[in-house]
Amino acid sequence: MNENGLIRTDGDSQEQVEIPVGLIVTEKELVFGAVDSDGSNAVSFGYGELASVDVTENALVFTTSDGVHWRFVLPDSVHDGVDGAIRHLSWVGDVRNHIRSTVNDVELATGQIRALRDNHEWGAAVDTYRKIRTQLDAVICMVQTTTPLSDGTLSPELANLDRQLESACARLYIDRSRSQLELVSHLLECQDYEQAETVFGRVIDYYDHAQCHSEEIRRADAFQFGRQRTLVDDLEALRWDIDTTAAEPVQQAKEATVRAETAETLSAEIDHLETALDRYRGIQTVAWYGYLANDAEAIQETSKQIGTQLIDCHERAARTKWNDGSRLETENWLEDAIEACTAATEHLERAHELAETFDPQRVSAFESRLNQMFDILLGMQDTARGSGTVKNTNSKETADTGNDVTADNLPSVRTTDSHQRPTLDDVAGLDLHHDITLDLDGESRPLNNSQRTDKELPADVDGLDDARDDTDNTTTEDETHSEPYQTSNRTE
Structure with missing residues (x-):
């Protein structure tokens, strides 16, 4: 008193x-x-x-x-009771002074966190949060140890301070997770699945942090006030984007498979199937943190089906290219023939590579056929180096002489060397489980045939076959039974 x-x-x-x-x-x-x-x-x-x-x-x-x-x-x-009350009020004053100071510090810190978040300075923003979080926790401990006053009585501001700070931190981790998710999408486009897996792990980690901080601001009565409702909505949107990104390789693979089914050309079909296989095989190389775990067997089976289909497509493409090369050789377009046959071997090499994984029983057949094809292709290249090349282009000069291409200066690629190498017909006649059917008598137009000019091929070019037939009559029947390529200087 x-x-x-x-x-x-x-x-x-x-x-x-x-x-x-x-x-x-x-x-x-x-x-x-x-x-x-x-x-x-x-x-x-x-x-x-x-x-x-x-x-x-x-x-x-x-x-x-x-x-x-x-x-x-x-x-x-004063008596003892009054003295105790005075000490109590003094302590309450200290606590309230700390609380008032912390209110201002939290306001400043949340503003700083927002600014750092907008500038993607994630580390500095997290450090700011941790510093003010330590200060706020110390004040909370002071309040909780002040008896007999309840927390809400002594410091009604604490609940809002805590929500304000945790909300800022949750928002920080949401934006940080979304930033990393964009990087994952870019890495998936580049098919860098190992790096994408590492970054995707950070995406999940930041999402979990955001969810944890969001839980910290939940009311005891489960009522969601404005700030929390916004956070919950943003977390749900982020989770949806994470799920969508995780499934993106599989979705791309499915879309590529559908495009392959409707492709108008064999080349386009192969490209789409290769894309689908890359996506399926890529997603199987990463753990992906439990995503698509239920689809693992289905993905593996689909990958095998696409791989088998690709083997057949590459084999068909190899057959087509090889037959094109055969027709070009017949018409003495040696350089174009080499290009076509090289493309054929590349397709068959890819088929062989896929067969090692998806159809091992066909590997030996592909190896035997590739050996024969490489031998023929090397012979063609030897011929080209020895006598110059002829390419079906608009150029008015040959590769070596610079003269007009006429019936007299076209390089002769049929020789009478007694040491004969395997021919296109030999490859076609291989007794293999999977043969390439060669159409040596095809009448279709050679590659780039539309570029021939009257100046390049004079009117009497049709006499080439007769001229070659006269020359070939000097050899035995066994030596000339349709070998389109021989080299007179080749030794075996």
Whole structure:
């Protein structure tokens, strides 16, 4: 009790109550009331309204959050109960002072986190959060150890401070996860599945962090206020994007398979099937953190089917290219023939490579056929180096002489070397499980045939076959049974 009353200071104005005033300290609030009154004129305020409590030698000064000072003069002598109340109020003042300071620090920190997040300075933003989180946790411990006052009574701001800070951190991890998810999409486009797996792990980790921080701001009554509803919606959207990105390789593979079924050319069909196989095989090389685990067997089976289909497609393409080369050789377009036959061997090499994984029983057949084809192709290249090349182009000069291409200077590629190498017909006659059917008598137009000119091929070019037949009559029947390519200098 204060015999001298109570002094209230608000800015420049000051009021004094000159009657005896008592101070009542409860678990909920502080009450100032006239000793001789019925309490109707009492003044009270909660602990949450206090900004600070200052203890001087002879007075207690209470400062409220609106800047009003209440000065309560202490009696000259106090008993133990009053002394305990004074120490309690002093401690409450310290706690409230820390709380008020932390409110300002949290406001500044959340603004800084937002700015760093927008600039993608993730590490600095996380450091800022951790620093202010440590400070806030220390204040929370102070509040929780202040008995008998409850947390909500002593510091009603704490709940909002905690939600504000955790919301900023959750938003930080949502944006960070989404940023990494964009990188995953780019890596998948580049088919860098190992690196994509590593980055995808960070995406999941950041998503889990965001979800954890979002849980921290959930109300005990499960009511979702505005800030939390927004976070929940953003987390759900992020989860959807993560699931979509994880399934993107499989979706691309399925789309490529459909495009292969409707492709108008064999080349386009092969390209689409190769894309589908790359996507399926790529996704099987990564753990992908449990995604698509239920589809693993189906993906493996589909990959095998596509691989087998690709083997057949490459074999068909090899057959087509080889037959084109055969026709070009017959018409003495040696360089074009080499290009076509080289493409044929490349297709068959790819078929052989796929067969090692998806159809091992066909590997030996492909190896035997490739050996024969390489031998013929090497012979063609030897002939080209020895006699110059003829290419079906608009050029008016040959590769070596610079003269016009005529019936007299076309390089002769049929020779009478007794050491004969395997021919196209020999490859066609191989007794293999999978043969390439060669159409040596085909009448279709050679590659680039549309580029021939009358100047390049004079009117009497049709006499070439007769001229070659006369030359070939000097050899035995066995030596000329349709070998399109021989080299006169070749030794075996």
